[in-house]
Amino acid sequence: MKYGLHDKPPVGTTILSALQWMIVAVSSSVAVPLMIGDVYGLQADEIGNLMQQTMFFIGLASLLQVWIGHRYPMLEGPAGLWWGIFIILAQIGTSVGLQPREIGQSFQIGLGMAGLLFMVFGLMGWIGKLQRWFTPLVSGTYMILLAVSLCSNILAGMLGIGFQHSKEVIPHVAIVSVAIVALVVLVMRTKRFSSFAVLFGMVIGWVLYAVMGWTEPVRPAEQVIAWPSLFFWGAPRWDWGVVLTSMLTGFVLLTNLVTSMVVMGKATDTVPTEQQYNRGGVFTGVSHVLSGLGGVVGMIPLSLAAAVIQTTRMAARLPFMLAMIGIMAIGLFPYVAHFLAALPTPVAYAAMFISYTQLLGFGLKDYVNVKMDDRTIMVGGSSLLVGIGVMFVPATAWQHLPALVSFLFGNGLLLGVIVCLLLEHVVFRQKGDTQKKDDHAA
Known part of the structure; x- marks a missing residue:
């Protein structure tokens, strides 16, 4: 590690590292408001407002965590589970006569209730005990399934699928993506600039796209400063289905909080x-309450931050804190938000590719530390096969089931981890398992 949690890098290094964190935060979150806006039928200016709301609350929630929460430089970002629920319930709500905006109004309450759940678990000291269940086999399974679940989107993005509404591979985009990956690897091999490999890849890739004329024009802003507003979707609306789904989703995401902190500790x-x-x-509860107040997708600690630290060897808190203040500023200045939102998605995917491989590495290292006996193979193998297998089942195959059930069984990452927990601690529980969990926690 070049700079640890408590280190203070030189001013120039701090500024560059903060800029890198800002770009990582933007690139890992910018797609979510765009997708939600498309599904919920928002106008261009409304999508821009949702983008600003999202950026501001990401910065605020992350700053609170690194300052007085878990104190790790770990991004709070839109949870894949949350925006998946947002999309599915919007589609189901439309089929029963509800307007998408009404679903958004109900989510504002649901997110707040889920936030209260996190706060109660944290204040009662239950999360610290919950982490004992996450043995190396469970956390390794989580990281492997997370990397596998991301790989299709990453490679599709690098190949140009979805870029400028393309449904096919764009050869010249794919070639440039490979070149960006090679550049990031090359910079990582240098001692002086290895901490800024991702930043170099994104900036140079973006410049190249601009020179080739592949970038979209930056949409002009009507205001210089726009303060975040409360309840983006309108007055909160109570809906038992949405609220209960949100509460259960929050409970499930407790596992994400624990595994993310375990991985960050390793990094x-x-x-x-x-x-x-x-x-x-x-403070994950606080971020959910903030998400509900702002009407943005629920935020959780992102394991991606650990991969970035592992790649850049930069774990210092100061650059991260400055970056999160900068992200909040982006949420206040519409033109800056619109400019950063113009970052070509293939560039972001290509520059982050090596960081994503670190997630798989964390999982494989956990598996290496476990004795590969028949029990381990049964637990780990079954969990991975179930999780990866479900990822290949078409999403449409689950549509006839209730919304929550369809999303739980249609989410390979979530289902694989649940299967692993059950097999590890219930079905194939070993004698003295409690003692082993305590030793692992220690």
Whole structure:
């Protein structure tokens, strides 16, 4: 590690690292408001407002976490589980006569209720105890399935699928993506600039796209400063189905909080304490409440931050805190938000490719540390096969089931981890398992 959590890098290094964190935050989150806006039928200016709301609350929630929460430089970003629920319930709501905006109004309450759930678990000290269930086999399964679930989107993005509404591979985009990956690897091999490999890849790739005329024009802003507003979708609306789904989703995402902190501990060569888990839970609750107030997709700690730290060898808190203040500023200045939203998605995917491979590496390292006996093969193999297998089942195959059930069984990452937890601690529970969990937590 070049700079640890408590280190203070030189001014120039701090500024460049902060800029890199800002670009990572934008590139990992910018697609979500665009997709939600498309599904919910928002106009261009409304999508722009949702983008600004999202950026502001990402910066605020992440700053609170690194300052007084779990204190790791870990991004709070839109949870894939949340925006999946947003999309599915919008589609189901439309089929029963509800307007998408009414679903959004109900989600504002649902997110707040889920946030209260996180706060209660954190204040009661239950999250610190919950982490004992996440043995190396469980956390390894989670990281492997996370990397596998991301790989199709990453490669599709690098090949140009979805770029400028293309449904096919764009050869010249694919070639440039490979060149950007090669550039990131090359910069990583240098001692002086290795911490800024992702930044170099994104900036140079963006410049190349601009020179080739492949970028979209930046949409002009009508205001210089636009403050975030409360309840983007309108007055909160109570809907039992949406609220209960949100509560259950929040409970499921407790596992994400724990695994993300475990992985961040490995990336920063530290061991999270029980107090850190509980504080992280409280402020993940705060971020959900903020999401509900702002009407944005629910936020959780992103494991991607650990991969970025592993790639750049930069774990210092100061650059991260400055970056999150910068992200909040983006949410206040519409023109800056519109400019960064113009980053070509294939460039972002290509520059982040090596960071995503680190996620798989974390999972494989956990598996290496486990004795490969018949029990381990049964638990790990079954969990991976179930999780990966479900990823290949068409989403339409689950549409006849209730919304929550269809999303739980249609989410390979979530289902694989649940299967692993059940097999590890219930079906094939070993004698003295409690002691082993305590030793793992220690």
